[in-house]
Amino acid sequence: MTHIDLDRPTTVTSEAPAPRRPRWSARSRRDFVVFLAMALPNLILIAVFTYRPLFANLQYSTLDWTLGATTARVVGLDNYVEFFTSDDAPRVLGTTAVFTICTVGLSMVLGMFVALALNSRVRGTTFARAAVFAPYVLSGVGVGLVWMFIFDPGYGVLSWILKGLGGKSPEWFNNPQLALTMITIVYVWKNLGYCAVVYLAGLQSLPSDVMEAAAIDGAGAARRFWSMSLPLLSPTTFFLLITTILSSLQAFDLIRVMTPLGDGTSTLIYESYLQAFGAYNRAGYSASISVILFAILLIITVVQVRFVEKKVHYA
Numbered sequence: 600m601t602h603i604d605l606d607r608p609t610t611v612t613s614e615a616p617a618p619r620r621p622r623w624s625a626r627s628r629r630d631f632v633v634f635l636a637m638a639l640p641n642l643i644l645i646a647v648f649t650y651r652p653l654f655a656n657l658q659y660s661t662l663d664w665t666l667g668a669t670t671a672r673v674v675g676l677d678n679y680v681e682f683f684t685s686d687d688a689p690r691v692l693g694t695t696a697v698f699t700i701c702t703v704g705l706s707m708v709l710g711m712f713v714a715l716a717l718n719s720r721v722r723g724t725t726f727a728r729a730a731v732f733a734p735y736v737l738s739g740v741g742v743g744l745v746w747m748f749i750f751d752p753g754y755g756v757l758s759w760i761l762k763g764l765g766g767k768s769p770e771w772f773n774n775p776q777l778a779l780t781m782i783t784i785v786y787v788w789k790n791l792g793y794c795a796v797v798y799l800a801g802l803q804s805l806p807s808d809v810m811e812a813a814a815i816d817g818a819g820a821a822r823r824f825w826s827m828s829l830p831l832l833s834p835t836t837f838f839l840l841i842t843t844i845l846s847s848l849q850a851f852d853l854i855r856v857m858t859p860l861g862d863g864t865s866t867l868i869y870e871s872y873l874q875a876f877g878a879y880n881r882a883g884y885s886a887s888i889s890v891i892l893f894a895i896l897l898i899i900t901v902v903q904v905r906f907v908e909k910k911v912h913y914a
Contacts, residue, residue: 659886666882678887695866699847705787710794732792739852775863801835867892
């Protein structure tokens with residue numbers, strides 16, 4: 600039996616606490632200085648050339664200001680009220696929606712089919728990939744001028760072909776609906792290569808062992824595409840959906856070159872340009888349209904990231 604001496608004091612030993620590392624040690628300060636040296640120039644450039652114009656545009660949108668005038672009158676939200684209550688709002692918003700939906704949908708669908716064709720292992724695919732992507736890197740002004748010659752109803756290439764077939768070239772530039780169709784065709788042609796190359800990269804990153812196993816099990820090419828390739832390409836589709844929508848909503852150069860008056864092709868960004876630099880010189884009203892476009896871009900991006908991304912399969 601063990602006896603315990605109650606009169607003898609007992610000592611309780613405990614481990615000494617680990618020394619706390621100083622929050623701002625010499626190494627932490629050195630790393631922070633390196634971070635500032637690398638990031639601060641970029642942050643300054645972003646603040647000066649992105650956020651400063653953004654907040655300045657918000658201020659201008661509350662002014663009744665003629666471009667070039669030295670004075671302006673504060674009108675608050677009157678510019679926004681005027682736009683949404685005017686007859687131009689349904690036309691401009693409708694044109695923007697139709698142009699964006701058509702260009703994004705056609706670019707992505709056709710880009711997918713082109714990528715499937717370019718993914719084949721045959722001779723000449725390297726040249727074909729370069730040829731498909733080349734229009735995307737060309738100047739929008741140059742592309743617009745070339746296609747104006749093609750669509751010209753008097754001496755254009757398309758008119759010559761239609762006359763040879765016994766037909767007549769439509770008045771692409773005088774009919775607002777045909778003008779929007781013309782701009783959509785040219786924009787899809789120019790940006791098709793971007794979607795095709797991105798989809799091609801996604802197709803080449805798919806796990807080959809999974810595809811080979813499905814083929815051995817008897818799944819045909821169409822079944823493999825719809826049941827396996829397309830779901831696995833959802834991150835690529837999500838990326839293209841965001842970038843192509845943002846790009847289409849900001850399309851300007853082709854519209855400016857091919858339809859300078861914006862008859863039937865006046866989207867939000869081009870309407871903002873016409874109000875500021877056209878016959879109106881209404882810089883304040885133009886700024887309010889730009890803010891509306893910015894709000895639409897922000898809402899679309901947030902909705903896509905918040906809700907559409909949930910359907911994306913990253914695994």
